[in-house]
Amino acid sequence: MTDRYARTSLISLIAAALISAIHHVLELGPRGVMIAVVFIAAACGTLLWFKRSESRAALVVYALLNVWMIVGFGLLHGFVEHTIPLLALSHSSTSLGLTTLMGHLSGVAMAGAAVWVAITGWRFLSAAADARAEAAAAIKRLPLVPAVASAGLLAVVVGAHAYVDAHSLRIAIIAPTTGPNAVLAQSFIRAAEMAKEDLGPEAERIQLVTVDSTGTPERARNVIDQMFRAQRIDAVLGAVSASGQFTVPHATDARIPHICICSVRTIGDGRYNFTNIPLPEDEAVRWVAEAKRRGTTTISILAQEETSIRNHADAMSREAMKNGIKILFDGRFAGDTIDFVRLAKQARAANADLVFAEAFPPLIDRLVQELRRQGVANIASIVTPSAADDPRTLEGVWYTDTNLADATFQSRFEARFPGTRFAAHMTPYAYDSFKLLARALANSGEPAAYVRGITRYDGVAGIVTRDREGGNFRSRPAVWVIENGKPRELLP
Amino acid sequence: MNEARNVRMQFSRILLAISLAAAAAMIVGNVVVQRGGPVVEMPAAFSH
Numbered sequence: 001m002t003d004r005y006a007r008t009s010l011i012s013l014i015a016a017a018l019i020s021a022i023h024h025v026l027e028l029g030p031r032g033v034m035i036a037v038v039f040i041a042a043a044c045g046t047l048l049w050f051k052r053s054e055s056r057a058a059l060v061v062y063a064l065l066n067v068w069m070i071v072g073f074g075l076l077h078g079f080v081e082h083t084i085p086l087l088a089l090s091h092s093s094t095s096l097g098l099t100t101l102m103g104h105l106s107g108v109a110m111a112g113a114a115v116w117v118a119i120t121g122w123r124f125l126s127a128a129a130d131a132r133a134e135a136a137a138a139i140k141r142l143p144l145v146p147a148v149a150s151a152g153l154l155a156v157v158v159g160a161h162a163y164v165d166a167h168s169l170r171i172a173i174i175a176p177t178t179g180p181n182a183v184l185a186q187s188f189i190r191a192a193e194m195a196k197e198d199l200g201p202e203a204e205r206i207q208l209v210t211v212d213s214t215g216t217p218e219r220a221r222n223v224i225d226q227m228f229r230a231q232r233i234d235a236v237l238g239a240v241s242a243s244g245q246f247t248v249p250h251a252t253d254a255r256i257p258h259i260c261i262c263s264v265r266t267i268g269d270g271r272y273n274f275t276n277i278p279l280p281e282d283e284a285v286r287w288v289a290e291a292k293r294r295g296t297t298t299i300s301i302l303a304q305e306e307t308s309i310r311n312h313a314d315a316m317s318r319e320a321m322k323n324g325i326k327i328l329f330d331g332r333f334a335g336d337t338i339d340f341v342r343l344a345k346q347a348r349a350a351n352a353d354l355v356f357a358e359a360f361p362p363l364i365d366r367l368v369q370e371l372r373r374q375g376v377a378n379i380a381s382i383v384t385p386s387a388a389d390d391p392r393t394l395e396g397v398w399y400t401d402t403n404l405a406d407a408t409f410q411s412r413f414e415a416r417f418p419g420t421r422f423a424a425h426m427t428p429y430a431y432d433s434f435k436l437l438a439r440a441l442a443n444s445g446e447p448a449a450y451v452r453g454i455t456r457y458d459g460v461a462g463i464v465t466r467d468r469e470g471g472n473f474r475s476r477p478a479v480w481v482i483e484n485g486k487p488r489e490l491l492p
Numbered sequence: 493m494n495e496a497r498n499v500r501m502q503f504s505r506i507l508l509a510i511s512l513a514a515a516a517a518m519i520v521g522n523v524v525v526q527r528g529g530p531v532v533e534m535p536a537a538f539s540h
């Protein structure tokens with residue numbers, strides 16, 4: 001009996017090591033094979049050691065190998081990092097690329113195999129621990145076939161991986177796809193998918209690698225580092241400046257083009273890294289022009305303390321003063337502010353022609369509601385109302401956002417992806433930038449040089465320009481208004 | 493005889509204890525590593 005327990009325990013451990021190795025080849029590249037090499041050799045070696053010496057130490061090492069497989073690979077990696085996310089994804093509208101799906105499914109298989117390892121390992125160890133001499137004598141011959149078959153299967157997997165790797169071009173899409181703004185990040189990924197489809201045969205060889213940058217900056221840096229270590233990436237499309245800054249050194253090292261749909265000017269170095277969305281001063285110029293058109297001479301500012309919002313508010317404030325508009329009140333607040341009564345009262349008391357309010361949802365919703373309660377009628381903003389949790393609470397608020405020059409773009413997107421909320425701010429730039437990167441890869445020369453050569457294009461967000469040496473693609477935003485509970489482009 | 497048997501019985505308990513301790517250490521270690529960074533949420537999708 002003990003012989004059979006020993007054999008099934010060893011076979012389950014070999015199978016689990018094989019599945020883990022395949023999973024890690026998909027996740028980390030060929031070096032994932034090391035898991036199978038280490039585990040299979042250690043498991044066979046330890047059992048052989050036990051058979052020959054009846055040693056307690058051998059059983060302890062064998063038990064620890066089992067624990068490592070069950071807890072480390074099965075529970076913490078297979079279950080927590082793949083099974084749970086896969087279940088969560090199956091209940092969301094998140095798009096799932098083939099690579100991501102394969103990664104999750106092999107992770108689930110790893111968790112399943114670990115359960116088998118736990119059962120067989122327990123049976124063998126409980127039978128052998130207190131009767132070592134009998135157990136060691138009972139073990140006849142260790143099964144060699146599974147170990148050899150695993151080596152063969154792994155060679156095939158690594159070969160197939162290398163073949164696919166050599167024949168595809170990878171564009172990494174880095175976006176916070178699972179956090180509080182997953183719905184909006186989805187719009188970003190869908191834009192890339194739509195651009196790939198619209199390019200047709202031109203983008204046939206291009207594979208999208210989606211990287212979820214949700215979580216702490218530390219975690220975002222880790223997943224980005226891991227992605228660059230695991231596979232060859234040919235170009236990067238990023239959604240957020242905070243993760244864009246972690247991508248910059250990798251893009252420079254690998255000499256690949258990286259376009260960040262973010263307005264932090266310094267991310268664009270004009271060599272390998274570029275930004276493509278209006279800079280704060282582009283928003284400010286358009287915003288102040290509209291404020292003047294509406295006869296505004298005085299403004300109150302209420303803005304969240306956050307890098308991008310601070311940049312918008314500061315640029316707007318400078319541009320307004322340059323144009324003779326007075327700032328009567330300037331209130332900044334933290335991202336965890338709950339009560340806006342005091343700030344709204346102060347803004348009301350300043351009695352300016354217009355209140356500038358900018359914050360991320362859900363703060364923007366609450367802030368505007370409170371301003372309305374205090375009797376403020378004229379409210380304007382930059383970008384964030386389009387992301388409001390409930391746009392109906394922002395009825396009548398005007399703001400600057402992307403100029404949707406291609407009037408059919410939004411309807412094409414919504415017809416293609418019903419159920420995905422169209423984020424006007426990022427989607428058009430993500431679409432155009434993906435096309436730019438895909439063409440750069442299809443081009444015979446160096447992809448980054450192709451992007452460096454583009455100083456003007458006419459895309460779905462209108463005319464986009466760039467200084468020959470600059471790292472920022474610039475464009476002119478449009479004026480939008482929330483009307484009947486929906487954003488509507490008012491003036492290009 | 494009984495004493496020897498007791499000593500032998502003890503080893504399965506020791507093995508179980510070592511295994512559980514190793515499992516607990518892995519879980520705790522993993523939690524520490526995951527939570528190691530500054531607990532600041534990444535700016536949302538619209539944060540540029």
